[in-house]
Amino acid sequence: MSHVAIIGCGIVGAAIAYELSSVPGLQVTVLDRQPPAQGSTGAALGVLMGVISQKVKGRTWQLRQASMQRYETLIPELEILTGHHIPFNRQGILMLAFENDDLDSWQNLVKIRQSQGWQLEIWNTAQVQSHCPQLNPEKIIGAIYSPDDRQVEPTALTHALIAAAQQKGVMFKFGVGVEGVESMPVNGSNRRYAAQIHTHRETxxxxxxxxxxxxGSAQLVNFLLSPPDQxxxxxLTPVLGQALQLRLAGTIGNPDFQPVITGDDVHIVPIGGGDYWVGATVEFPHRGEVVAEPGLLEQVKQDAIAFCPALAQATVVRTWLGKRPRPERQPAPVIGKLSGYDNVLLATGHYRNGVLLAPATAQEIQRIICAT
Known part of the structure; x- marks a missing residue:
């Protein structure tokens, strides 16, 4: 048996554990200082902007496409295995266009997506009003509708991934932090091999x-690169996001058509009944610190009300926040072998796309391990 240790049990770590649980000959252990889904996963809205993304080629599109395809099989697979219900909105994403937007520029993306086997539609104002009468038509000049995009509840999905992986023999250890990693040179070369992980409980x-x-990945990586290899x-820069849950007396608009609605980077996410998630802010550190600004969350709420006035009558049920890991000097996400090591893999730095790219990330880690 080959022993794989995964450090971190947000949506990405849990997805990797689940995919590896099906590989014969692997023993998998997951370690996390906290309970699962406590970091950026717990703060995410789970909006899966794959097809409606402007990414059309290369690694960024390939990861998105692989994840969107995997989600269609993953959710029912997990629900059958675990008996857990995973809220998964299959009604697509509606991206609103406003006065300064150029709807014609989307025509090329529609053609590209059609050639790739995906569907995108450009709606005029009459179509928007017909499908979503709750929207304020004053500034909306149309919309792009992506029926193939999705939204998933990130925490529920993470717990389902853990439960399914446990059924297949994966060991999860929470409240366990890594205190050190012991490595050794490979055949006298400059390359190294991580051999042991030290925690306060065991080696x-x-x-x-x-x-x-x-x-937390950056600290671990930089520890392994001792002496430092710049x-x-x-x-990884922490970029804070705030969101809120609003509650109305009932569903707004057409109860049979409740897609995620997004405009000017503000998402309105229906989660059932009259409840909606609204978010999220994008707050960068100032002088090394990133502190939540209440005014920015209020602005997000007001922006959502501007194109969906019914939300003005809603009660705020809760607010929450989280920090997303944004890589510096390299594209997001960071997936692959750590330079100088034969057996250390990175699956981090997903920034705002951790939930979207978790399935593809897990497949890529599985591919590397199985190919060796």
Whole structure:
């Protein structure tokens, strides 16, 4: 048996554990200082903007497409295995266009998506009003509707992934932090091999180490690169996001058509009945610190009310926030082998697309391990 240790159990770490649980000959252990889905996963809205993304080629599109395809099989697969209900909105995403937007520029993307086997539609104002009468038509000049995009409840999905992986023999250890990693040179070369993980409870001998710890990944990576290797080190900037849950007496608009509605980077996410998630802010650190600004969350709420006036009557049920890991000096996400190591894999730095890209990330980690 080859022992794979995964550090971090947000949506990415849990997805990797589940995919690896089906590989014969692997023993998988997941470690996390906190309970699952406590970091950026717990703060995410779960809006899966794949087809409606402007990414059309290369790695960024390939990851999105792989994830969208996997989600269609993953959700029913997990629900059958675990008996858990995973809220999964299959009614698509409606992206609103306003006065300064150029709807004609979307025509090319529609053609590209059709050639790739995906559907996108450009709606005029009459179509928007017909399908979503709750929207304020004053500034809306049309919309792009993506019926193939989805939204999933991130925490419920993470717990289902864990439950399914546990059924297949994966060991999860929460409240356990990594205090050190012991490595050794490979055949006298400059390359190294992570051999043991030290926690306050035990020492684990490993064949593979997967770092999927979100913002905590940078500290682990830089520890492994001792003495420091500036070319291989990673820097993850915390970008804070705030969101809120609003409650109305009942569903607004057409109860049979409740897609995610997004406009000017503000999402309105129906979660059942008269409840809606609204978010999220994008707040960068100032002088090294990132502190939630209440005024920015209020602005997001007012922006949502501007194009969906019924939300003005809603009660705020709760607010929440989280920090997303944004890589510096390299594109997001960071997936692949850590430079200088034969058996350390990175699966981190997903920034705002951790939930979207978790399935494809898990498939890529599985591919690397199985190919070796």
């Amino acid at each position: 684990l001998t490993v064949d593979w180490l997967v770092i999927a710890a979100g913002l 070319a291989s080190a990673i820097t």
